[in-house]
Amino acid sequence: MEAIYADTKYRDVPVEEKQRLFDQVKSDMRWEETLYGCYECGICVAACPSARFYDFSPRVYAQIMAREDIHAFYELLNDSMWDCSQCFSCTRCPRQNNPGGIITIMREVAVNNGLESAKAALTAYSRIIYKIMSTGTQVAPDMLQPDFFPDWGPDVTAVSENLDIWRRMVPPETLHTTELAWDVAEKTRVELFLIWKLTGNLEMIESLDEGIFMILEEVMEELLEEHGYDIDDIDSVI
Numbered sequence: 702m703e704a705i706y707a708d709t710k711y712r713d714v715p716v717e718e719k720q721r722l723f724d725q726v727k728s729d730m731r732w733e734e735t736l737y738g739c740y741e742c743g744i745c746v747a748a749c750p751s752a753r754f755y756d757f758s759p760r761v762y763a764q765i766m767a768r769e770d771i772h773a774f775y776e777l778l779n780d781s782m783w784d785c786s787q788c789f790s791c792t793r794c795p796r797q798n799n800p801g802g803i804i805t806i807m808r809e810v811a812v813n814n815g816l817e818s819a820k821a822a823l824t825a826y827s828r829i830i831y832k833i834m835s836t837g838t839q840v841a842p843d844m845l846q847p848d849f850f851p852d853w854g855p856d857v858t859a860v861s862e863n864l865d866i867w868r869r870m871v872p873p874e875t876l877h878t879t880e881l882a883w884d885v886a887e888k889t890r891v892e893l894f895l896i897w898k899l900t901g902n903l904e905m906i907e908s909l910d911e912g913i914f915m916i917l918e919e920v921m922e923e924l925l926e927e928h929g930y931d932i933d934d935i936d937s938v939i
């Protein structure tokens with residue numbers, strides 16, 4: 702479908718490329734449950750935390766995607782989409798639209814296609830990606846120290862002072878300390894590594910950040926080999 706308004710920012714990107722990416726979003730099995738028409742009531746915007754802080758609107762996603770404006774879609778895909786905090790407050794929509802869900806699919810398409818916007822957005826999370834994919838877990842409660850997170854401001858000091866007591870109010874023991882939270886069973890790590898590999902997640906990381914990919918592959922290869930798997934020939938082993 703032709704654009705409803707003139708494309709200005711990404712006019713050099715071929716229409717076919719925009720259409721190809723749009724088609725990937727639309728062919729996702731979740732797509733059918735994200736859009737049912739829009740009243741333009743603005744409830745999603747009022748509920749959206751990102752709309753308060755950025756030039757961002759969930760209503761725009763519902764409308765642009767519904768009218769299949771591939772030029773505007775491409776602009777969203779490369780810009781404001783990364784401002785969504787994926788809280789899904791926008792599902793209060795009276796038409797049962799799910800702008801946050803549309804953005805989830807769009808982000809996956811951006812990552813799977815190694816778009817520059819995806820690389821830029823995920824660069825800041827490279828340490829987190831590495832930690833989650835190599836250990837199966839990430840931030841443990843007692844990591845919440847003022848020195849580690851200076852960007853979190855003065856509140857983190859007050860919270861961290863009594864963190865031990867706060868955390869012991871949380872039922873799962875693994876949420877109490879770093880030691881417990883990072884004690885992921887080897888069997889679980891092997892299963893996770895197989896999942897990362899078999900679902901193509903590892904290759905997806907390679908297209909985004911080759912450095913992290915190489916470190917991750919090395920960590921995974923070592924553990925998988927110990928358990929009789931050949932990382933380069935996983936499909937035949939399973």
Ligand code: SF4
Nearest residue numbers: 749785786789791801
């Ligand atoms: S999921 Fe995204 S679009 Fe929806 S309310 Fe949250 S931040 Fe806004």
Ligand code: SF4
Nearest residue numbers: 739740742743745794
């Ligand atoms: S809440 Fe739903 S119907 Fe209202 S503007 Fe947002 S997407 Fe449209």
